[in-house]
Amino acid sequence: MEVKRHGSISAAAGVCRIGQPSATKHLQTLEAAVGEKLVERHGRASRLTEAGEVVAAHALRVLDTLEGMQEELRALRAAERGTLALAASTTPGSYVLPSILRCFADRHPRVDVDVVIGSSAWVAERVARREVQLGLAGELELPDGIIAEPFLDDEVVGIAAPGEIELRRGRAPLAGLADKTLLVREHGSSTRAVSERFLARTGYRPAKRWELDSNEAIKRSVAAGLGIGFVSNLVVADEVRRGELVSFAVDGAEPMRRSVYLLRPDGRQPTPSERAFIQTLCSCCSASVAGCTADPAG
Numbered sequence: 507m508e509v510k511r512h513g514s515i516s517a518a519a520g521v522c523r524i525g526q527p528s529a530t531k532h533l534q535t536l537e538a539a540v541g542e543k544l545v546e547r548h549g550r551a552s553r554l555t556e557a558g559e560v561v562a563a564h565a566l567r568v569l570d571t572l573e574g575m576q577e578e579l580r581a582l583r584a585a586e587r588g589t590l591a592l593a594a595s596t597t598p599g600s601y602v603l604p605s606i607l608r609c610f611a612d613r614h615p616r617v618d619v620d621v622v623i624g625s626s627a628w629v630a631e632r633v634a635r636r637e638v639q640l641g642l643a644g645e646l647e648l649p650d651g652i653i654a655e656p657f658l659d660d661e662v663v664g665i666a667a668p669g670e671i672e673l674r675r676g677r678a679p680l681a682g683l684a685d686k687t688l689l690v691r692e693h694g695s696s697t698r699a700v701s702e703r704f705l706a707r708t709g710y711r712p713a714k715r716w717e718l719d720s721n722e723a724i725k726r727s728v729a730a731g732l733g734i735g736f737v738s739n740l741v742v743a744d745e746v747r748r749g750e751l752v753s754f755a756v757d758g759a760e761p762m763r764r765s766v767y768l769l770r771p772d773g774r775q776p777t778p779s780e781r782a783f784i785q786t787l788c789s790c791c792s793a794s795v796a797g798c799t800a801d802p803a804g
Contacts, residue, residue: 627694644696687733688712
């Protein structure tokens with residue numbers, strides 16, 4: 507190709523940073539290999555023969571293939587080191603992400619991971635602004651510029667201190683909740699948005715509403731008898747099993763099911779470290795987290 511571009515073997519040799527004798531020897535070796543004359547003299551210049559044009563075209567495609575191979579190899583190496591920035595809402599960040607990160611650390615021990623925790627709305631904004639690479643968040647109205655892929659089925663349940671409310675087969679009548687203080691998460695919480703949407707359909711109106719900024723604060727406050735709350739089943743599974751809290755559904759309310767989503771920026775391909783995390787999420791989630799819907803084949 508350089509002979510075609512520059513019009514002589516000597517000029518082509520200079521571009522390739524080799525001497526003309528070496529270039530001539532390489533050319534002769536190639537001509538012997540293909541059994542055709544590839545370059546012919548034309549006055550003081552040189553030009554490709556028809557056979558040379560064919561070989562040059564194929565050589566260009568081979569070089570493109572080699573370059574693509576090198577890019578993929580660099581990408582593979584890049585997934586083995588570097589930094590991955592994640593944002594997660596409170597529930598998946600505390601109760602799902604740790605087991606996924608353990609799998610990821612086993613597979614990619616030289617990748618550093620930075621994780622920040624906030625409400626689902628806050629996580630979505632961080633991803634949309636590309637302040638983080640990936641996010642895990644509950645169901646919410648997404649801003650522009652985000653692709654959301656469900657990976658976990660979750661259910662929001664009511665919680666109370668043992669003996670605090672009367673339950674019938676795990677369900678609480680609305681009348682039994684009317685005088686209770688409702689402890690809720692902050693605005694922007696997917697858990698709060700989902701529970702409010704379902705409860706509104708029943709006509710439920712709490713006597714008082716207190717806003718707390720974490721699931722842990724709600725659990726402790728409920729256990730202390732300060733009121734009732736609605737949180738992810740993932741959040742209270744251990745406390746319910748130990749008898750420290752009871753979980754319940756509300757009469758007249760459908761099961762408060764929602765999805766938890768993997769969020770990523772729209773308009774660009776995932777980086778190697780992002781692809782590695784997504785692959786880990788798909789292959790490890792279903793093995794370690796109940797309700798995971800990630801497709802290991804994806």
